[in-house]
Amino acid sequence: xxxxxxxxxxxxxxxxxxxxxxxxxxxxxxxxxxxxxxxxxxxxxxxxxxxxxxxxxxxxxxxxxxxxxxxxxxxxxxxxxxxxxxxxxxxxxxxxxxxxxxxxxxxxxxxxxxxxxxxxxxxxxxxxxxxxxxxxxxxxxxxxxxxxxxxxxxxxxxxxxxxxxxxxxxxxxxxxxxxxxxxxxxxxxxxxxxxxxxxxxxxxxxxxxxxxxxxxxxxxxxxxxxxxxxxxxxxxxxxxxxxxxxxxxxxxxxxxxxxxxxxxxxxxxxxxxxxxxxxxxxxxxxxxxxxxxxxxxxxxxxxxxxxxxxxxxxxxxxxxxxxxxxxxxxxxxxxxxxxxxxxxxxxxxxx
Numbered sequence: 001x002x003x004x005x006x007x008x009x010x011x012x013x014x015x016x017x018x019x020x021x022x023x024x025x026x027x028x029x030x031x032x033x034x035x036x037x038x039x040x041x042x043x044x045x046x047x048x049x050x051x052x053x054x055x056x057x058x059x060x061x062x063x064x065x066x067x068x069x070x071x072x073x074x075x076x077x078x079x080x081x082x083x084x085x086x087x088x089x090x091x092x093x094x095x096x097x098x099x100x101x102x103x104x105x106x107x108x109x110x111x112x113x114x115x116x117x118x119x120x121x122x123x124x125x126x127x128x129x130x131x132x133x134x135x136x137x138x139x140x141x142x143x144x145x146x147x148x149x150x151x152x153x154x155x156x157x158x159x160x161x162x163x164x165x166x167x168x169x170x171x172x173x174x175x176x177x178x179x180x181x182x183x184x185x186x187x188x189x190x191x192x193x194x195x196x197x198x199x200x201x202x203x204x205x206x207x208x209x210x211x212x213x214x215x216x217x218x219x220x221x222x223x224x225x226x227x228x229x230x231x232x233x234x235x236x237x238x239x240x241x242x243x244x245x246x247x248x249x250x251x252x253x254x255x256x257x258x259x260x261x262x263x264x265x266x267x268x269x270x271x272x273x274x275x276x277x278x279x280x281x282x283x284x285x286x287x288x289x290x291x292x293x294x295x296x297x298x299x300x301x302x303x304x305x306x307x308x309x310x311x312x313x314x315x316x317x318x319x320x321x322x323x324x325x326x327x328x329x330x331x332x333x334x335x336x337x338x339x340x341x342x343x344x345x346x347x348x349x350x351x
Contacts, residue, residue: 002059004051006206008194009064009075010092011252012315014146016139017067018255019092023191024064024075029102030082033345034094037108040326041333043087044072046342050085051076053346067197067252068319070204083349106345108338116332127325134318141311142198146253148304152223165231168218168287173238175216176266190236195249195260196277200315203276203308207249207260215267217284227289228272232258235270239263275301276308 010019025032035043044066051061051073064075066087074092077084088094096103117124196205211217220228232248236258239246247262253276261270273279 002055002057002061004055004060005062005210007062007064007210008067008197008206008252011067011194011197011255012135012138012142012311013198013255014139014142014144014253015255017091017135018250018252020192020194020250020255021075021086021092021094023193024062024086025077025079025082025084026189026191028082029084031349032083032103033085033106034088034096034103035085035106035108036088038089038112038325038329039322040329041108041112042335042338043089043108044074046338046345047073047076047085047087049342050346050349054078054349057350065197065204067194067199068315068322070197070199070201078349081349085345106341108333111334111338111341112329113332113334117329120328120332124325124328127321127328131318131321131325134314134321138311138314138318141307141314142253145304145307145311148300148307149253152300152304165227165287165289168285169231169234171285172216172218172235172268172270175268176239176242176244176263190240190246190248192248192250194252194255196252198252198308198311198315200312200319202312203252205277207271207277208279208282210262211260211269211271211282211284213264213267214262214269216269217282218268218270219273219279219282219284219286220270220289221273221286222288222290223275228259228274229257231287231289232261232270232272236261239266275304 009021009024010017012018035046037043051063054061059078060080062077062079063073064077066072066074073087075084075086086094096105099105195207195210196203220231222228229251236246236248244263244265247264248258249260249262251257251259251272251274259272259274262268269284271279271282271284
């Protein structure tokens with residue numbers, strides 16, 4: 001069985017849906033299958049089948065889950081083969097950059113009954129508008145939660161003593177300096193993704209399983225408004241200066257902010273512990289970046305949690321509307337013919 005990593009390439013956030021799909025596979029890719037089709041047309045099922053078949057062949061892979069349904073796939077990549085399959089429909093629509101020679105369009109619309117879908121046009125459009133309304137509501141709730149988080153952070157920055165983490169940083173820098181990797185001889189790259197996402201199932205994170213590959217694990221602790229993001233930026237800059245390739249995982253509520261950082265070649269992982277993500281079960285060197293949220297912030301903290309929950313509830317409503325439209329498309333699909341297409345793609349990859 002091949003090694004499997006679980007990730008997200010996009011997330012719902014306080015700034016709308018945020019896509020990092022361009023980082024699913026790099027420019028070295030040999031073939032990228034872009035799946036086009038409506039909801040319920042079998043994109044996730046197709047990717048899951050091929051991923052399972054290749055896992056049995058012992059091929060390592062990365063599975064990217066959907067922030068609108070954390071059990072469904074948005075993409076799967078096979079780095080050792082240089083191959084990826086991506087759901088390239090909205091809200092993370094992708095177009096072929098190198099058509100034919102690298103990027104291959106798989107149009108699942110070839111397998112549906114246009115006549116059946118036209119007969120359900122009004123229901124499809126009504127369900128789609130309702131879904132969009134629920135998504136818009138969730139984004140507003142998440143934006144409000146982010147504003148409250150920033151309010152708490154501001155008070156902590158101005159009302160609490162600063163924590164000196166310079167010694168702990170030197171420990172990380174020393175590990176990077178003493179690594180036997182030949183990183184300094186090439187240009188570094190930063191791969192930006194999500195290890196967690198805001199979903200109808202709540203805050204879903206895969207960071208604990210992902211960090212199992214790291215030999216040296218550091219966990220930045222402290223409440224909102226601590227120096228976690230700034231410290232991660234300093235570590236990233238130092239690692240880049242030495243030519244290391246990095247994996248940077250962003251914060252779903254505010255995707256402009258770094259949450260975790262991996263330097264795989266050095267076996268170094270630096271994680272942030274936040275109110276949404278308790279890392280107490282992870283074994284690693286803990287670095288105190290600031291105080292936890294105090295009782296003085298209790299009212300704001302309750303408001304923050306309530307706004308997040310309202311955002312999650314709106315995502316559940318959006319998912320329900322999506323399932324309604326999915327069922328219409330599912331009934332219009334010829335899945336037997338799609339299975340034949342799927343088997344042809346699998347044979348191409350295995351060849």
